[in-house]
Amino acid sequence: MPRLTVWYLRAAFVHLALGATFGALMLSAKAAPSLAWAWAWFPSHIELMAYGWMMQFALGVAFWALPRYLKPPKRGDVRPAWVAWGLINGGVLLLAYGPMLGMEWTRTAGAVAESLAVLLFALHAWPRVKPLGV
């Protein structure tokens, strides 16, 4: 497993654990009104689970599993995929926690970071979506 996939997957695991914690608190709040404050974390729960966990896990596995080139570097230019990792996690953090801290600008910044991240990852992955042995 390439080092970058390790970073993608481990970050995805961290987001899964945090997103599941917020989810468990919110579901508990439906039975225990004293936990109603947990509903403020609803946008964070969605962000962490959909993008931090699922999307990031899928991209990390894609980086590992997509066909490689015959000549080195086997996975092509990996720099865009590294930058994408930073932008995804920066974007998820901004979107998940920024509004909770009263920083509304983080919504725009986070969304831009995530959009750039998937664009960069797609640029890296696009030529690797090819027949084997080419």
Added chain:
Amino acid sequence: MPRLIRWYVKMAFVWLVLALFLKAISLFPDGASLPAITPVSWHLLFVGWLTQLIFGIAHWMLPTKPGATRKDKLRGNERLMWGIFLILNVGLALRVVAEPMQIVQPNPVGARWLIASAWLQWLAAVGFVANSWGRVRPPVRRYKRQVADVR
């Protein structure tokens, strides 16, 4: 495909069918007013189907533990993964029953079930992370060299 993985994947399909069935019901005027149908169907899709499928396939495909000699230790703790399978699905099933129940007529039993559902699913997620963390690693050859370098 090992037996445990087959259970994960087949159970994921069961929840997928149920999720889409609930979604179809919710599209009818009478169905949309059923209590908790939207959050339940979304969670069947994202937890029961997607997350459970990822857990199962990841447990199968991630690199095996370096140095593990016993077959049942190659993929981490096999018993733990059986336990995770059980609590994830029991937790989800409890939600399907208890969430509408709490909306229609809140009662202590439904409340307990809902809280149990929440924390069983949480435990499943954390257990999966704990079991898989060490398997997400560079190839063994490079891994051994890194360990040697550190020493």
